[in-house]
Amino acid sequence: MQPAIVNQSHLVVSDANVSALGFPGPWREPTFTAAAKVRVGVTCCFFLIASCSNVAVLCSISGKRCKSHLRILILSLSVADLLVTLLVMPLDAMWNIMIQWYADELSCKILNFGKLFAMYSAALVLVVISLDRHWAILYPLSFTSAGQRNRIMLWTAWIGSLLLASPQLFLFRLRTVPGANFTQCATHGSFAQRWQETAYNMFTFCTLFVTPLGVMIVCYTRILWEIGKQMKHKNGEKGLEPKLARSKNDLISKARLKTLKMTLVIVVSFMVCWTPYYLLGIWYWFQPEMIHLTPEYIHHSLFLFGLLHTCTDPLVYGLYTPSFKEDLRTWFRRLGGLLTRKAKDSKPLADSEMNIKDFTSMDGPTTTATTVQSVF
Template sequence: MSADWSILKLSSLSPPTSSLAPPPPNTSQNPPLSDWEAPSFTRAAQVRVGATSVLFLFAACSNLALLASVWRGRGRRLASHLRPLMLSLALADLMMTFVVMPLDAAWNMTVQWYGGDALCKLLCFLKLFAMHASAFILVVISLDRQHAILHPLDALSAHCRNRRMLLLAWTLSLLLASPQLLVFRSIRVEGVDFVQCATHGSFRARWQETLYNMFHFTSLFVVPLLVMSCCYSRILLHIHQQHLRNKAGESYLRRSGTDVIPKARMKTLKMTVVIVLSFVVCWTPYYLLGIWYWFQPDMLRVTPEYIHHALFVFGNLNTCCDPVIYGFYTPSFRADLAACCHRTRSGAHVSPRSPDRLATGHGGLQCDPAPNNQAGV
């Protein structure tokens, strides 16, 4: 595949029905036309488009609701260093929703590319940018949780530190996606009326294409996975050591006699662990199939087409999981959804809760009034 994990098989210049297929060994040569058959909108691709459309509707509604809750609703009561993280996560998921999903569905339906050269470059750039941003923001969240657990008294600098890390994450996503503007272009197959958006001819040798793919595989999946695994391993080790000290009568950093770490901070930690696990579970099969293809391109002939489609749709499911997980662990988000549904049913305007009611309402991930309590999240 060509670095964004949903590019066509260039040997036949077909659409992204095999979403993780990198170009075969003849990518730098003219596509063979002797045995070439025009691709079609297969039944498996139709099911993929239908499933992607359902995921698009759910992801769009849920992530927009999450964004509204954190930006304007009860989610504003999040600790100041957590709020930018959840806003960035919602924005990254919305980019995946409004760029990756519609592009994939439309491309499968049209079979060939009708958007022209400029749109080809732009959409492939935005697609990789969204995927990098989604992964890197999870890394930032993991680093924030590690610092909150290992250095709980250093909460005053958390807000500035998280903003710097988020700026770095978005900037790196932008830079790493920029090569897409150079390698992708609209290509017309000679002798037939068929146009496709592809990397065909951008690399002089097969190894260059493979190196490009492996670099983005490392930045999209391997590096984020290693960093997140390291963060949560250190957190688990720290919690285990705290338990041992507790048994030895050296308990500290506790709000009550039974807490090893504050409950609000532990609740946030559990939420972020589940969010990271959903990313790993949803995308690992997709990336593994891509690696298999790189080293054995003939695997596409021995694996059913619906498997490739199913793994891509399963990967996109991650975009729907984040707001669901956030809502499960955050009563304020559920309250905002309930208020919205109530307004929709009644048709009457319901004024938002006053700040006093918000401060004494839902617990969990909300800010505590005192600065010391806020630092515990």
């Protein structure tokens, strides 16, 4: 399996997969290694956690408990995380188990397109959220146009994700190792020269990680700079109302700052989770021999660390959103009540209870207090 970071859901499956597609090294029969087995197990755990938590967020924000322009941003982020969960994680796990590609070429193209589309959408929606917080804090008087502006940015993010991921439909194809019964879905042979493949990978790396991360850093740097400046201004001239408090009361300003903290933690988790993996990818693009120098478990661990981001987003949202916590408590109470009722219904009746039920069914319903007490 070709280990280009953007063309696969992971860097390396095994050295055999790399040498099979034209890289240096003798051909060896691929195996499902112990490190790959651990990766599959952790990926399945992440899949359960991310799918349940993001669905819970979607169900929670479906109620109109927050302002519409904020609700649609969190909704889009949860949908993007679910796409990563439902497309990237199962495909990665199955690919590690089967090692080679057993489906047809159309599935090869569509699944790899969908995988990159999911990763683009998750990154670009975070850019939209960062821009929204930038305008909300630095230009609070533009609050009335926030809803329309966010809808335009979200449409741009989703359409841009489709366009940026579309080359996968033309680059991926099935390749069979000469003289061996081994077929793989890869980009090998789609580029005339090595530098063209490196250029495409660098373009994807910049649009998928560097540019979104750069926009996020600029937005939050300006926000934090403005907050620090306004705090100094407030301490120096107490009679002058600070820019951040241009609202009807202090509660709205505190709500904005709380939302800012939440989105900032989400962006930081995105940076922390994915940066090591992409740095390893850069190393590979310019020094392909590194694949033989680094242990296999390092590649697996860094990719799993990147997937952890889809699990942290709902957790961060829950920590900063009281309504989500209340929804969880309500759902757990309902689930507990449902399980309790089912347990009571399936519990066999005692002999005394059966005698009383038989007695009431034969002679009509009883009305004495002693009978009612004995039943319940």
